[in-house]
Amino acid sequence: MRRLLEKYPPMTEHMLDMLHDLQQAEPCNYLSRDALTAVAEYVNVPVSEVVSTATFYSMYSLTPRGQHIIRVCESPPCQLVGAESLIDLLAEHLQIGVGETTEDGLFTLETTSCLGVCGVAPAMMIDEEIYGNLTRERIIDIINRVGGGR
Amino acid sequence: MRLARGHVLIGINDEALLAGARDVEEALRKQLSDAGLGDEIQVIETGDLGLAGRGVMLTVHPDEVTYAEVTVADVTEIVNEHLLKGRPVERLRVAPRIRSTGLVTEQPRVVLENCGLIDPESLEEAIAAGAYQALAKVLGEGIAPAAVIDEIKTSGLRGRGGAGFPTGLKWSFTAADEQVYIVCNADEGEPGTFKDRLILEGDPHRLIEGMMIAGYAVGASKGYVYIRGEYHLSIERMQGAIDAARDAGLLGDGIFDSEFSFELEIKKGAGAYVCGEETSLIESIEGKRGYPRIKPPYPGSVGLWGKPTVVNNVETLANVPPIVLHGADWYREYGTEACPGTKVYTILGHVENPGLIEVEMGTPLRTIINEYGGGVRDGKRFKGALIGGAAGAFVDETSLDVAMDFEGLKEYAAVLGSGAILVLDETVSMVGVLQGILRFFRHESCGQCAPCRVGTAQMVEIIDRIVSGSGCSEDLSLLREIATMMRDTSLCPLGQSPILPIETALHCFGNEIAGDLADGEALLPS
Numbered sequence: 001m002r003r004l005l006e007k008y009p010p011m012t013e014h015m016l017d018m019l020h021d022l023q024q025a026e027p028c029n030y031l032s033r034d035a036l037t038a039v040a041e042y043v044n045v046p047v048s049e050v051v052s053t054a055t056f057y058s059m060y061s062l063t064p065r066g067q068h069i070i071r072v073c074e075s076p077p078c079q080l081v082g083a084e085s086l087i088d089l090l091a092e093h094l095q096i097g098v099g100e101t102t103e104d105g106l107f108t109l110e111t112t113s114c115l116g117v118c119g120v121a122p123a124m125m126i127d128e129e130i131y132g133n134l135t136r137e138r139i140i141d142i143i144n145r146v147g148g149g150r
Numbered sequence: 151m152r153l154a155r156g157h158v159l160i161g162i163n164d165e166a167l168l169a170g171a172r173d174v175e176e177a178l179r180k181q182l183s184d185a186g187l188g189d190e191i192q193v194i195e196t197g198d199l200g201l202a203g204r205g206v207m208l209t210v211h212p213d214e215v216t217y218a219e220v221t222v223a224d225v226t227e228i229v230n231e232h233l234l235k236g237r238p239v240e241r242l243r244v245a246p247r248i249r250s251t252g253l254v255t256e257q258p259r260v261v262l263e264n265c266g267l268i269d270p271e272s273l274e275e276a277i278a279a280g281a282y283q284a285l286a287k288v289l290g291e292g293i294a295p296a297a298v299i300d301e302i303k304t305s306g307l308r309g310r311g312g313a314g315f316p317t318g319l320k321w322s323f324t325a326a327d328e329q330v331y332i333v334c335n336a337d338e339g340e341p342g343t344f345k346d347r348l349i350l351e352g353d354p355h356r357l358i359e360g361m362m363i364a365g366y367a368v369g370a371s372k373g374y375v376y377i378r379g380e381y382h383l384s385i386e387r388m389q390g391a392i393d394a395a396r397d398a399g400l401l402g403d404g405i406f407d408s409e410f411s412f413e414l415e416i417k418k419g420a421g422a423y424v425c426g427e428e429t430s431l432i433e434s435i436e437g438k439r440g441y442p443r444i445k446p447p448y449p450g451s452v453g454l455w456g457k458p459t460v461v462n463n464v465e466t467l468a469n470v471p472p473i474v475l476h477g478a479d480w481y482r483e484y485g486t487e488a489c490p491g492t493k494v495y496t497i498l499g500h501v502e503n504p505g506l507i508e509v510e511m512g513t514p515l516r517t518i519i520n521e522y523g524g525g526v527r528d529g530k531r532f533k534g535a536l537i538g539g540a541a542g543a544f545v546d547e548t549s550l551d552v553a554m555d556f557e558g559l560k561e562y563a564a565v566l567g568s569g570a571i572l573v574l575d576e577t578v579s580m581v582g583v584l585q586g587i588l589r590f591f592r593h594e595s596c597g598q599c600a601p602c603r604v605g606t607a608q609m610v611e612i613i614d615r616i617v618s619g620s621g622c623s624e625d626l627s628l629l630r631e632i633a634t635m636m637r638d639t640s641l642c643p644l645g646q647s648p649i650l651p652i653e654t655a656l657h658c659f660g661n662e663i664a665g666d667l668a669d670g671e672a673l674l675p676s
Contacts, residue, residue: 015437016420020379056439056596057420059379074593075341076540077498077572079586113423113594115380116344117165118498119202119505128382130164133203 001025001035005042012043019054028064029108036062058112066101068146071112072124078114083122086134087111093140106147154192156233159209161199161266163351164383169205170221177225178208182233191233194275197265197352201244202498202505209246209266213238216246257522258484260492261468262508265352270387273394276355282400284471285359288366289408298367298474305478306490307470311335311426311463312538312567313643314489314556317470321368323450325458330370333454333461334361335431336377336384339423340539341590342570345494346464348506350377350384353468354391358401360467362412363474368460372413376431379419388416423594427642428461430596441598442642465494465569485511489555493569497523500530500575511555515545518554519573530575534658538567540587541647544580546658564654580659581666585613587651595644602645605636609648621667626656 004021008014022035031054040047054060072078072087087098090109094102101108117123120132124139126146131138160166160175175193182191199207204218208228215238217228224242231237259265268275276282288298303318324330334357338346350357361373377385392414395401403411422440424430429443432454453459469491473481482490489511495518498504502524509518515535519525526532534546537554543564545552552558556566574583592606612629615621633649640646656663664670 012437013435016434017418020418020420053437053439056441057379057422059421074586075590076536076583076586077342080499080572080574080578080583111593112380112421113339113590114341114343115164116338116347117168117202118342118344118496119204120165120168121498125380130168132165132168 001038002042005038010043012045012049015039015043015050015053016057018042019050019060023060027067028105029066029069030061030064058110061108064101064105066106066108068106068126069108069110070124070126070143071110071115073113073115073117073122074111075114075118077118078122081121086122086124086136086139089136089139090143093143107143154190156191156213157211158191158193158233159196159199159211159266160193161197161207161209162195162383163198163348165202166206167383169219171206173222174206174208174220174225177222178229181225181229185229185234187229187233194269195271196268197270198348198506199266200505200507201503202496204244204505207244210238214246216244217242218244257508258492258510259508260472260481260484261349261356261465261494262352262506263472264356265348268353270352270354271390273355273391273398276353276391280475281355281471282359284475285362285366285400286406288363288474289406289410292408295367295369298363301478302367302470302473305473305481306488307466307473307481308489308556309463310465310469310493310569312340312541312565314566317462317466320450320462321364321460323448324368324460325451326369327458329372329457330368331454331457331459332361332365332368332370332373333428333431333435333459334373334375334464334467335426335428335461336375336381336464337419337426337431338378338381338464338568339426339594340541340568340570342498342536342539342572343496343568345496345506345569347381347384349464349468349494350381351387354388355395356468356471357388357464358391358395358414360470361414362401362405363470364460364462364467365412366410368458370460371411372415374415374417374435374454376417376419376425376435379421385416385418392416422596424596424642424644427644430642431461432459439596441596442644444641486553486555486557488557493554493566495554495569495571497571497573499535499571499573500527500578501525501573502527509554512553512558514550515552515554515571516550518571519550523571523573526573526575528575530577533574533576533578534580535574536572536583536651537570538565539570539572540590541643541650542567542570543650543654544658545654549658563657565650579666580655580662581613581617584651584655584663585610585617588613588648591644591648599639599641599645601636601639602641605632605640605645606648608632609652616663616666619666619668622669623664623667625667626663630656 040050123132206220208217264279307317308314425440430440434440449459494508507522595606597603636645637649
C-alpha cells in the first residue's frame with residue numbers, strides 16, 4: 001500500500017487518486033479499514049477526513065464488492081429505451097438487489113448516472129468496459145462471458 | 151513522415167470500441183498489407199465521426215466516403231473493391247458528417263474543426279492541423295493579456311457549460327495574485343450530454359491550447375483538467391497529449407522563448423454529478439467531499455486553495471484558439487448578435503441519426519431535429535424534446551421554430567444548458583420521463599443543504615404515486631411548491647434545477663399528466 005501511495009506527494013489534493021489506486025489494488029474492489037488508515041497516515045489527516053471524502057463519491061465503496069462491478073446507466077435517455085427492466089433482469093438473473101454482491105463474489109450490481117454513450121442506449125459498464133444496445137439476450141450473454149461461463 | 155495516396159480514418163470512441171473497432175482496424179491493416187497497399191493507404195485512428203449508434207465508422211480520404219456499421223466481414227470488400235479498384239461499397243455508405251474542405255460544409259465546425267479528421271494521439275498531426283498557432287501568435291507577437299481578454303469579450307463568447315455567462319467578463323473579474331489557477335470543467339454528467347468527452351477524445355491539443363491562452367490572459371501558470379472518473383479513454387488521451395506537449399516544450403517554463411510558463415495536470419473525478427458545479431469541483435480537486443461553497447465570494451477572487459481561479463467548460467475553452475487566431479470579427483460571423491459562434495449538441499432519443507453535431511447559434515430546433523437528426527424515428531410523430539439534460543426544459547411541437555441560443559430559448563422559458571437534445575416521440579409517457587429526472591436528482595443531491603436533500607426525496611415519492619396511478623391533483627401543486635421552495639433556498643444549481651423540467655412539462659403536457667391522475671378529469675378542459 002505504501003508503495004502505491006508514494007507515487008503521490010503526501011498532500012490531500014491527491015487523495016482521490018490514492019483512493020482510486022488502493023481500491024483498484026484490492027481484489028474485492030473496496031477501500032478497507034487498512035487502506036483508509038494508510039491514506040490518513042500518509043497525508044497526515046484524521047481517518048475521519050479520509051472516510052468523509054471516500055463516502056461522498058459513488059465510485060468508492062467501503063464494503064467488499066464483487067470481482068466485477070456492473071454499473072447500469074439509469075439516466076433518462078437510457079430509461080426511455082428500457083434500462084429499468086434491464087436492472088430488474090440483472091437483479092433476477094444474479095439473484096441480488098442493486099448495491100448487492102453475488103454469493104460467489106463475482107458480481108456487484110450498481111446503477112450509475114449518464115455514461116455518455118446515449119447513442120447506444122440502454123448501456124452499462126462492467127469494470128472499465130462499456131456495453132450498449134442492450135437487450136435481454138445480450139445482457140445474459142455478456143454476464144456469462146465476463147463471469148467465465150457461470 | 152510517410153506519404154500515402156489515401157487515408158482510412160477509423161473513429162475510435164467507447165461506442166466504436168464496443169462495436170469491435172479494434173478488430174476491424176486490425177483486419178484492415180492486415181488485409182491492406184496483404185493486398186500490397188500497406189505503403190499506399192494509411193490507417194489512422196481518429197475521434198468521433200459524428201453519428202452515434204452506428205457501430206464502427208470509417209472515412210476514406212481523399213474520396214470522402216464514409217462507412218457505418220462496418221464489421222470484420224466487410225473489410226475484404228472495402229479493401230478489394232474500394233481501396234484497390236476505386237469502387238466505394240455502396241451498401242455500407244452513409245452521408246458524411248464531416249468533410250475536410252474546412253468550413254464550407256453543411257456544419258460550421260469551429261470547435262470540432264479537427265475532430266474526426268486527425269489522430270488525437272499525434273501531436274504532429276494536431277500541429278499540422280493548426281494547433282498551437284493561436285498560442286504562438288499571442289506569445290510571439292507579445293499580445294498583452296488584457297488585449298486577449300478584450301478580444302474574447304468582443305467576440306461575445308459565452309460559457310458553454312450551461313449558464314451562458316460571458317467568458318471574457320469572467321476572465322476580467324479574476325483577481326490578480328501571485329498564484330492564479332485555470333480549471334477546465336470536464337466533469338460532464340448531465341444526462342444525454344457527451345460533447346465534452348468527444349472533444350477531449352477527438353482533439354485534446356485544442357483544449358490544452360485553449361487553457362494555456364486562458365492561463366496567459368488571467369495570469370495563471372497552473373491548470374487542472376477535472377475529468378469524470380468514468381471517462382477512461384478521455385483521461386488516457388488527455389494525459390498522452392499533455393505528456394507529448396511537455397516533451398515538445400509546449401508546456402513548462404518559458405514557452406516559445408517567452409516569459410510565460412504553464413503546467414497542466416489531470417484530476418480524475420470519482421462519481422458525483424454535483425462536482426460539475428464549479429465550487430464543488432474546486433472542493434473535489436482539493437481532495438474533499440464535493441460540497442458546493444456559498445457564493446460570493448466567487449472563484450474569480452477566492453477559488454482553489456483560496457486563490458483566484460477561473461473555471462471554464464471544455465467547449466468554451468475549445469472556442470478560444472480560433473477566436474484568438476482569426477479574430478473576434480471572424481467569430482461574430484457565426485451565430486447571432488447576442489450569441490455569436492457555434493454550439494455543439496448531442497442529439498438523441500427517437501431520431502433517425504443520433505449523434506454529435508455543431509451548428510451556428512440560433513439554428514431553429516426544427517432544423518436540428520429534421521436535418522441533422524434525420525427526423526423522428528420509424529415515421530412516428532414528434533411529441534416533444536428535453537433540451538439541456540435533466541436540468542433542462544421540455545418543449546412541444548409549438549416550439550419547434552425556436553432559435554437555439556441562450557436568448558431564443560428564454561422566450562419559451564427554456565435553457566440551452568449542456569446542449570443535449572433528447573427527442574421524444576408520441577409513444578412516450580411524460581410522467582415516466584419526469585420520474586426518471588426526479589430520481590436522477592434524488593440520487594445526485596449531495597445532501598449538504600436540507601431543501602435539496604429532503605425536497606428531491608419528497609418529489610420522487612410524489613411522482614412514484616402519480617406513475618402508479620394513485621396520484622391526485624393536489625400532488626401536482628405539491629410538486630410545484632417543493633420545487634419552487636428548492637429553487638429559492640438551495641445552495642447550488644442542483645437544487646435550483648428541478649423546477650424547470652417540472653414547470654415546462656406541466657406547461658407543455660399538462661393535459662396528459664392530468665389524465666394520469668386518479669382525479670385528473672376535473673383538471674381537463676371540458
